[in-house]
Amino acid sequence: SSQQHLSTTVLSANESDANTDPVAHQKALNALLIQQVQKSLGGRVKLIWTGAAPLSLTVLQFLRHASGAHVIEGYGQTECSGLSTCQLLRDPSVGHIGVPAHCNMIKLVDVPDMQYFAKDNVGEICIKGPNVFKGYYRDEEKAREVIDRGGWLHTGDIDWPTSNY
Structure with a gap:
């Protein structure tokens, strides 16, 4: 499901990017979340x-x-x-x-x-x-x-x- 995909992506991003810029990391996660919400609404x-x-x-x-x-x-x-x-x-x-x-x-x-x-x-x-x-x-x-x-x-x-x- 989209929710499972999002959770898995966020967790793997947190593990692999633990030492990166936290602000940039948060922006990337926000963009991912927004993409998932838009996709769940049909994308258009x-x-x-x-x-x-x-x-x-x-x-x-x-x-x-x-x-x-x-x-x-x-x-x-x-x-x-x-x-x-x-x-x-x-x-x-x-x-x-x-x-x-x-x-x-x-x-x-x-x-x-x-x-x-x-x-x-x-x-x-x-x-x-x-x-x-x-x-x-x-x-x-x-x-x-x-x-x-x-x-x-x-x-x-x-x-x-x-x-x-």
Whole structure:
């Protein structure tokens, strides 16, 4: 298996290169590890898109370094056809949900029970656009709970803008 091959290669490299420059040795091992990760992904991956939940910083950084691909996080939900925001392609920063998709408008609204106020740049994310659903099948009451009169989908998710965008 790839894992056994990698382990064997690393062990033999450690034995044969014990007296060499440790920095150069580590760089060579890192390159070998990256090759194995890329090979296990098929060797041709250029873009990894993630969603559903934010990746941990550790996982995101590992994927970005070891895969050799751009890794982009997106945000959305079923009620708005999946994607509502995403990071820009070459944005190396982390900890944010990116910019609105071209078809969406995004706003924050107050959540007084939680002491979140849009004027303070924190609140519930609301989404409006042609990709937002019209309602739940045979459940108009539930749809009215999440879509306001202005057509904004109230996601129930809390966020705050970052200074990046």
